[in-house]
Amino acid sequence: MAQPLTLDNVSLALEGRAILHGLTLTAQERRIGIVGRNGSGKSTLARVIAGLHAPDAGQVRLFGVDVARDRKAAIRTVGILFQNPDHQIIFPTVDEEIAFGLTQLGQSKAEAAEGVRAILQDFGKAHWQGAAVHPLSQGQKQLLCLMAILAMRPRLIVLDEPLSGLDIPTRMQLTRYLERVEAHLLHISHDPATLAGYDRVIWIADGRIAQDGPARDVLGAYIADMERLGGMDDISDLAG
Numbered sequence: 289m290a291q292p293l294t295l296d297n298v299s300l301a302l303e304g305r306a307i308l309h310g311l312t313l314t315a316q317e318r319r320i321g322i323v324g325r326n327g328s329g330k331s332t333l334a335r336v337i338a339g340l341h342a343p344d345a346g347q348v349r350l351f352g353v354d355v356a357r358d359r360k361a362a363i364r365t366v367g368i369l370f371q372n373p374d375h376q377i378i379f380p381t382v383d384e385e386i387a388f389g390l391t392q393l394g395q396s397k398a399e400a401a402e403g404v405r406a407i408l409q410d411f412g413k414a415h416w417q418g419a420a421v422h423p424l425s426q427g428q429k430q431l432l433c434l435m436a437i438l439a440m441r442p443r444l445i446v447l448d449e450p451l452s453g454l455d456i457p458t459r460m461q462l463t464r465y466l467e468r469v470e471a472h473l474l475h476i477s478h479d480p481a482t483l484a485g486y487d488r489v490i491w492i493a494d495g496r497i498a499q500d501g502p503a504r505d506v507l508g509a510y511i512a513d514m515e516r517l518g519g520m521d522d523i524s525d526l527a528g
């Protein structure tokens with residue numbers, strides 16, 4: 289059976305600078321965390337795994353789908369949630385935002401409308417039907433993005449720091465929503481606390497895998513290294 293996630297020697301340069309260096313891994317865990325410092329390449333990796341950016345070399349396969357080459361299959365397979373929902377939302381109303389992905393999947397207007405109704409109902413947000421997006425808080429917008437992705441029923445969702453701009457109660461609520469998601473999650477964060485309890489954590493440093501294993505081991509080593517670096521003199525030496 290096809291593995292949920294396979295990276296085979298994935299490399300990528302941006303503006304002539306190598307960002308990802310021959311990443312290779314296979315994963316079947318349902319909850320995978322990616323940690324790393326600012327500039328280590330996490331967001332770039334997120335985009336490559338979501339098929340938004342083709343690698344220069346190597347291949348990403350999700351459940352057997354080559355997400356860079358087979359875009360049609362990719363949109364059924366993977367969704368991505370970004371840090372800032374304002375960069376993700378393109379429509380002025382909740383319904384249009386959710387319906388868009390469904391029509392991209394080939395659903396009719398009526399099917400998409402039913403999909404919108406169903407996902408809002410599922411999240412106890414039936415009263416959002418017909419609502420405008422602009423008065424929503426950041427957390428509510430992030431929830432809208434999550435619902436829009438889940439309505440499409442992807443098998444894997446890439447989370448690129450979607451909690452980091454939210455206050456603590458909102459983060460806790462969104463975390464609870466994420467916990468009930470059936471799809472596989474690949475959650476990118478520089479905050480180890482977010483990933484405690486995950487099935488597997490991969491630490492990325494300078495576009496390479498620094499460590500890969502159980503959350504407790506990898507996060508422990510990562511925290512120790514971050515504290516070591518944090519104890520050093522000059523923040524200008526810390527840039528990624």
Ligand SMILES: Nc1ncnc2c1ncn2[C@@H]1O[C@H](COP(=O)(O)OP(=O)(O)OP(=O)(O)O)[C@@H](O)[C@H]1O
Pocket residue numbers: 302303307324325326327328329330331332333478528
């Ligand atoms: N479009 C781009 N063009 C050129 N360089 C880029 C581009 N996007 C990112 N980079 C560079 O690639 C490196 C990795 O960036 P990336 O955003 O993937 O890291 P990150 O680990 O997600 O960082 P952060 O935690 O700060 O978001 C950085 O040095 C960044 O400056």
